[in-house]
Amino acid sequence: MKQVKVDKTTEMETFLAVAMTGSLSGAARAQGLTPSAVSRMMTRIEKRLGVRLLVRSTRKLYLTSEGKSYALAARRILKDLEETERTIADRANPSGLIKVSTPTAYSRLTMIPLYKEFLQRYPNIKIEVEVSDKISNVADGHIDVAIRFGPLPDSNLTARRLGETGRTVIATPNYLAQAGIPKTPADLQHFNCLDFSFQRLEPGWPFRENGEDYILPIKGNMTSNNGETLVELVMEDIGITRVGNFHIEKALASGQLVPLLEDFNPQDKEVIHAMFIGGQHMPARVRVFVDYLVEKMASSY
Known part of the structure; x- marks a missing residue:
């Protein structure tokens, strides 16, 4: 039956x-x-x-x-x-609010141009942007996705590699016309070098000469904790700096800035990651956002 x-x-x-x-x-x-x-x-x-x-x-x-x-x-x-x-x-049909934390300069130069297309793809998602050079705490749930540069801290968070950025020593043509052009890294002792203000394990700028890598101490009359600020200071013909390439792509292409000492560039790279809470319960809105960033940025630098 x-x-x-x-x-x-x-x-x-x-x-x-x-x-x-x-x-x-x-x-x-x-x-x-x-x-x-x-x-x-x-x-x-x-x-x-x-x-x-x-x-x-x-x-x-x-x-x-x-x-x-x-x-x-x-x-x-x-x-x-x-x-x-x-x-x-x-x-x-992903929906809801995504809270994103990005460094200040990276937000303006890289992230902001990407948001419009993402929101057109996913009209039911909203984005709240936190712009700060301080590291936001993703683990406590305050932030869904944080963009981080450099080595990753030990944590239970998931990381997706978005790309990497090299660094270049730069100055304006006007500054070089007044101060001269450094031919070797050692020549930088005669120039005003603008550097980051945060403490490093080895203060100075890295170079490679005759197959050997070394750190060259530099000196100048201004520092900043922000790469975009250093670029703006250089644009005022104050001196020379060394920053991530994402800061200066357009200015190099237009000739506003000039790369220096490229034969001595050690080609060191800073890896960029998206950090978030992963796992099987990861919200779809976060998953599609991270996938979108990987799609758009993995080959950017």
């Missing part, structure tokens, strides 16, 4: 309604069913399980210990089903 398929999801929802309201009629109103239909459903569950789940008094229904266990399991199953459906739907 062919068995009739049972809608166990509806049964569990109705059973929980009975448990919550304490009556068949209350559950019937909540579920849009008749009291007799609810009663038949409760009887069918008990018959299939072979245990009593409900005890009826003159005024109210009570759960047996087995009924309490069934209610607990039903809540968990229905919640898991709801989360699964929401996850699958979210993958098909």
Whole structure:
């Protein structure tokens, strides 16, 4: 004899309604069913399980210990089903807010031109941008995606490589016309070299000469914790600096800035990563955003 398929999801929802309201009629109103239909459903569950789940008094229904266990399991199953459906739907049509943290200069020069196309692709996603040269804490949930340069700290976060940027020593043609052109790294002692203000393990600029890498101490009358500021100072003909290439691509192409000492460039690279909380519960909005960044930026530098 062919068995009739049972809608166990509806049964569990109705059973929980009975448990919550304490009556068949209350559950019937909540579920849009008749009291007799609810009663038949409760009887069918008990018959299939072979245990009593409900005890009826003159005024109210009570759960047996087995009924309490069934209610607990039903809540968990229905919640898991709801989360699964929401996850699958979210993958098909990602939505929600993404909080992104990027360094100041990188935000203006690289990230801002990318946001428009991403939001056109995913119109149900919103982006909140935090621009700061301080490292934001992704692990505490305040930020969804953080763009970071250089070596990665040990953590449980997931990292996707976006690209890398080299560094170049630069000055303006006007400054070089006034101060001269350095022919070797040693010549920099006679020039005003503008450097980053943060402390390094080895202060100075790296060079490669006769196959050997070394750090050359430099000196100047201005420092900054921001590469874009150093470029702006150089554009005012104040001196020479060494910054990441993403800062200066357009200015080099236009001739506003001139690369120096390229024969001595050690070709050191700074890797750029997107940091985020990964895993199977990673929100689709974060996944598609990181995938988009990889697509657009992996070969940029």
